[in-house]
Amino acid sequence: MGLSTNIGLRALLTAQSAMDTIGHNVANANTEGYSRQRTLISNSRPLNLRGLQLGHGVQADRVVRSVDELLNSRITSQASALGKIDAELNEMISVEALLNEPGGDGFGSLLDGLFNSLSALSASPDDVVNRTGAVQSTDNLINRFRQVSGELAQLQSDAQTKASAIASSVNVLAERIVQLNLEITQVEAADGTIANDLRDRRDLALRELGQRVDVQVRENTEGAVQVQVGGQLLIGSRSVHEMRVETTSDGSVVVTLEGGVRPVEPKGGELAGLIAFADSFSNGIGEDLDTYAASIVRELNRAHSTGVPLEGGFTQLSGASTVPDLDGDGELGDGLLRDAGLPFDITEGELYLHVVNEITGTLSTSKIEIDPSRMTVNDFVDALSAERGVTARLDTFGRVIINSTSGTRFHFGRPVNSDPDTEGTFGGGRATTVGSFAGPFSIPTSSSLQITGSSGPFTITLEPTDFESVGEAQPDELADLLNTHPGMALNNLQASVVGGRIAIQTLGEGSAESFQITGGTGLVSLGLLPGTFTGRDLAVDVNLNGQYTGAANNQWTFEPIGDGIIGTTPGLEVAVRDAAGSIVARLDVGAGYAPGNDLVIGEGVSVSFSVGELRQSDGDAFSSDMIADSDTSDILVAFGLNAYLVGDDASTIDLRGDIREDPRLLAASATGAVGDGGALLDMIGVQTSDVAELEGTLGEFYGTMVGSIGFDISSASSAQEIESFLLTSLETQREEVSGVNVDEELVKMIQYEQAYSAAAQFLQVVRQMSDEVLALV
Amino acid sequence: MSATSATNPVSAESRKLSNRLLVAVREDVAAHGRVLRLLQQQEQAVTRPSDPAFLEATEALELELERLPFRKGQRDRTLKELGRVFGVEPSALTLGSVAERLGDAGAPLAVERDRLRDAILEVQKVNRRVAALIRMHRDVTRDILNSVLGDGTGSAPLDGGTLIDAEV
Numbered sequence: 001m002g003l004s005t006n007i008g009l010r011a012l013l014t015a016q017s018a019m020d021t022i023g024h025n026v027a028n029a030n031t032e033g034y035s036r037q038r039t040l041i042s043n044s045r046p047l048n049l050r051g052l053q054l055g056h057g058v059q060a061d062r063v064v065r066s067v068d069e070l071l072n073s074r075i076t077s078q079a080s081a082l083g084k085i086d087a088e089l090n091e092m093i094s095v096e097a098l099l100n101e102p103g104g105d106g107f108g109s110l111l112d113g114l115f116n117s118l119s120a121l122s123a124s125p126d127d128v129v130n131r132t133g134a135v136q137s138t139d140n141l142i143n144r145f146r147q148v149s150g151e152l153a154q155l156q157s158d159a160q161t162k163a164s165a166i167a168s169s170v171n172v173l174a175e176r177i178v179q180l181n182l183e184i185t186q187v188e189a190a191d192g193t194i195a196n197d198l199r200d201r202r203d204l205a206l207r208e209l210g211q212r213v214d215v216q217v218r219e220n221t222e223g224a225v226q227v228q229v230g231g232q233l234l235i236g237s238r239s240v241h242e243m244r245v246e247t248t249s250d251g252s253v254v255v256t257l258e259g260g261v262r263p264v265e266p267k268g269g270e271l272a273g274l275i276a277f278a279d280s281f282s283n284g285i286g287e288d289l290d291t292y293a294a295s296i297v298r299e300l301n302r303a304h305s306t307g308v309p310l311e312g313g314f315t316q317l318s319g320a321s322t323v324p325d326l327d328g329d330g331e332l333g334d335g336l337l338r339d340a341g342l343p344f345d346i347t348e349g350e351l352y353l354h355v356v357n358e359i360t361g362t363l364s365t366s367k368i369e370i371d372p373s374r375m376t377v378n379d380f381v382d383a384l385s386a387e388r389g390v391t392a393r394l395d396t397f398g399r400v401i402i403n404s405t406s407g408t409r410f411h412f413g414r415p416v417n418s419d420p421d422t423e424g425t426f427g428g429g430r431a432t433t434v435g436s437f438a439g440p441f442s443i444p445t446s447s448s449l450q451i452t453g454s455s456g457p458f459t460i461t462l463e464p465t466d467f468e469s470v471g472e473a474q475p476d477e478l479a480d481l482l483n484t485h486p487g488m489a490l491n492n493l494q495a496s497v498v499g500g501r502i503a504i505q506t507l508g509e510g511s512a513e514s515f516q517i518t519g520g521t522g523l524v525s526l527g528l529l530p531g532t533f534t535g536r537d538l539a540v541d542v543n544l545n546g547q548y549t550g551a552a553n554n555q556w557t558f559e560p561i562g563d564g565i566i567g568t569t570p571g572l573e574v575a576v577r578d579a580a581g582s583i584v585a586r587l588d589v590g591a592g593y594a595p596g597n598d599l600v601i602g603e604g605v606s607v608s609f610s611v612g613e614l615r616q617s618d619g620d621a622f623s624s625d626m627i628a629d630s631d632t633s634d635i636l637v638a639f640g641l642n643a644y645l646v647g648d649d650a651s652t653i654d655l656r657g658d659i660r661e662d663p664r665l666l667a668a669s670a671t672g673a674v675g676d677g678g679a680l681l682d683m684i685g686v687q688t689s690d691v692a693e694l695e696g697t698l699g700e701f702y703g704t705m706v707g708s709i710g711f712d713i714s715s716a717s718s719a720q721e722i723e724s725f726l727l728t729s730l731e732t733q734r735e736e737v738s739g740v741n742v743d744e745e746l747v748k749m750i751q752y753e754q755a756y757s758a759a760a761q762f763l764q765v766v767r768q769m770s771d772e773v774l775a776l777v
Numbered sequence: 778m779s780a781t782s783a784t785n786p787v788s789a790e791s792r793k794l795s796n797r798l799l800v801a802v803r804e805d806v807a808a809h810g811r812v813l814r815l816l817q818q819q820e821q822a823v824t825r826p827s828d829p830a831f832l833e834a835t836e837a838l839e840l841e842l843e844r845l846p847f848r849k850g851q852r853d854r855t856l857k858e859l860g861r862v863f864g865v866e867p868s869a870l871t872l873g874s875v876a877e878r879l880g881d882a883g884a885p886l887a888v889e890r891d892r893l894r895d896a897i898l899e900v901q902k903v904n905r906r907v908a909a910l911i912r913m914h915r916d917v918t919r920d921i922l923n924s925v926l927g928d929g930t931g932s933a934p935l936d937g938g939t940l941i942d943a944e945v
Binding site for chain 1: 918
């Protein structure tokens with residue numbers, strides 16, 4: 001009786017355990033992370049009583065979770081992959097929304113607006129209203145750059161802040177997991193049971209952790225898990241190595257773990273997504289935007305810096321860029337141009353400077369050779385100051401300041417000099433001889449030049465060491481040296497340079513003026529001929545017209561072919577040669593030419609001559625610079641001289657302040673002539689020109705940039721869809737393994753109940769059968 | 778008594794009927810042996826109602842019980858004819874009284890009667906135990922279902938004979 005009671009009681013307790021487990025399953029059917037549990041039941045060990053093996057009923061061994069550890073590990077890993085893409089994609093979509101393309105306030109539309117306003121201005125370049133419109137369009141573009149740049153920086157900063165917040169939540173989860181580790185090991189060590197619910201909670205915490213950062217999880221023999229991030233320990237059996245996120249000075253996000261010897265590089269989870277966005281995507285977009293802004297600044301300034309404002313030139317010009325003291329020696333400007341720390345590069349080239357006499361209108365053009373690997377900033381400033389009509393200096397901030405001297409204005413345009421023979425070397429009134437070839441000239445030792453002027457003969461002796469480059473005299477250098485000889489001034493003579501050739505003239509005009517070159521060992525090397533040179537009472541007046549349209553800078557030299565009177569001497573011609581000596585045009589100025597009429601040379605330029613005598617025998621010639629680009633070195637852009645825009649990236653781009661205040665300073669003209677909009681046309685041309693730094697036009701670069709963002713987002717969206725699907729699939733699998741299906745549980749129980757009922761009925765029949773047969777016995 | 782019985786003459790007919798009864802008793806002994814094994818199988822599987830062994834044992838038991846009417850009919854007809862031969866009311870005959878009437882010829886029947894009695898007693902013992910276990914498990918299962926399916930008012934859907942739809 002006692003044994004039977006025990007068996008019954010044990011069976012009831014066992015069934016009670018099973019019922020509790022099922023009830024627990026049903027109650028937690030909707031609990032996130034819960035794993036279905038089941039009670040393992042077995043026969044009790046039989047009792048050996050009175051030599052008999054007596055059955056001892058049933059017992060519940062333990063309650064176990066239905067769980068697939070490998071599947072859980074894959075879910076954690078997949079949650080990391082999805083977390084990364086989710087976080088990155090959300091931020092990327094914010095960037096796309098920020099750019100708002102295609103849209104009315106997008107860069108594409110605003111840049112079009114700027115070029116449209118410049119185009120409108122080019123129709124009437126002197127119109128102040130149109131100039132104001134151009135300034136407003138420029139301001140719209142600039143404001144947009146600043147807004148997007150600022151918001152992009154804010155998005156980047158927000159991503160960094162979010163990364164810090166995620167690190168904090170990682171630490172909280174890590175603490176929770178350590179606490180669960182302790183509880184699980186205590187429970188399982190105490191009575192050998194499995195801490196199912198604690199393990200479920202830890203699995204859930206691990207999954208949440210994996211969503212934030214990719215983790216590697218290992219369980220030790222005591223049941224505690226150790227978690228690593230990027231090969232470094234985040235969670236030990238009983239301790240947490242706190243995660244920290246810091247932003248370095250260059251804006252990159254660095255993740256470290258307490259006690260770690262090096263930064264951790266998360267590969268998955270929201271943290272990795274935010275870092276990828278902050279370090280890579282937004283930086284990339286930011287850099288592209290900066291490149292785009294810098295290119296707009298550089299290209300528009302290239303056109304504008306050589307333009308001429310409405311006043312026809314400058315009396316003072318300040319550079320927008322500053323030269324830093326890179327070597328720290330306290331002296332600004334001692335560095336080479338290529339290493340001067342300027343925002344834009346300077347290349348080897350030439351800069352044309354024009355000085356206009358405000359009273360006479362005379363234009364003086366000089367060319368400064370720029371070699372950034374040899375020339376210092378100070379050399380450049382000195383070269384400017386060496387030109388007549390301007391002085392230049394570096395101010396205390398390192399800006400180049402150029403001032404005109406009294407009564408002059410200057411600019412860097414590309415005018416055709418309408419009065420190219422100011423020295424009168426081409427049929428002018430002064431007695432003149434011009435050398436037959438251009439310098440530099442090779443100067444042998446003790447080269448002599450014997451000249452007889454109005455005061456008598458004198459000899460000039462030249463030594464190779466008189467010149468900067470020993471034995472090689474530059475034309476200007478030679479002319480200056482000749483002019484320092486006392487004999488020149490005493491005889492009212494002057495040396496000058498005409499198209500690189502050396503010219504010697506009297507200061508006075510008219511047929512009474514003359515001088516002789518009587519000989520000397522240096523005549524040949526200078527291209528001069530001995531002879532008597534006499535002035536003319538009727539000087540030839542030369543006038544050039546038009547706008548040079550050639551592709552490259554050049555210098556045209558005009559010289560007569562033969563001696564004769566313009567408009568009278570049959571067959572008298574003027575040859576126009578380029579800098580290489582090739583004939584550009586031969587102009588008939590003989591008997592059929594009406595003096596004063598324009599003769600077309602080509603490349604947009606024509607010339608007219610007044611009546612006068614030309615002498616090839618005297619070496620009559622003049623030259624004029626034909627300028628396609630007055631700054632092929634980009635030195636004006638680099639120093640921000642006559643800039644339209646200042647700054648060198650999206651956050652600093654701005655319209656030059658004084659242009660905003662006074663739109664007349666917008667340098668629309670290429671020549672300084674009234675109504676000329678040559679510089680504007682160059683600025684408009686920027687819209688369709690290829691920019692080397694962008695490997696295409698501005699529009700193409702921006703289109704690629706926006707398209708690239710769209711492509712990245714599209715790719716990330718596709719990846720998100722796939723990763724999400726994979727995670728859902730894994731969760732479905734987990735649900736099949738670990739989830740609670742209430743219907744299924746109940747169906748099982750009903751089947752059990754029916755099986756027991758059927759069996760009980762049969763046993764009743766068996767009892768009746770045995771009773772009946774026993775009655776026969 | 779056995780000496781007296783041994784001297785009683787046994788007719789050919791009664792010998793024939795007693796042999797038939799002996800075969801029926803042996804079949805009953807064998808049937809109880811099979812039932813006993815099935816009960817033991819059920820006892821082993823009772824804690825695992827989802828185990829196919831439990832259901833198979835139940836189904837085999839059902840099959841065994843289906844043969845009961847046939848054996849009972851055979852047994853009743855033999856006892857009826859023996860009653861007529863012995864001139865006794867058939868319902869008053871037992872295996873023991875038949876064996877005694879047969880005298881020495883009834884010895885095999887007496888042996889089989891003892892085996893049958895032992896088999897029946899063993900079946901009854903195990904049957905009681907298994908029945909008790911099954912009832913307990915059925916009651917517990919019903920408790921679980923009633924608690925899960927109950928509407929919270931204390932009503933017991935299964936006890937009330939409610940049809941269970943597991944998908945509800």
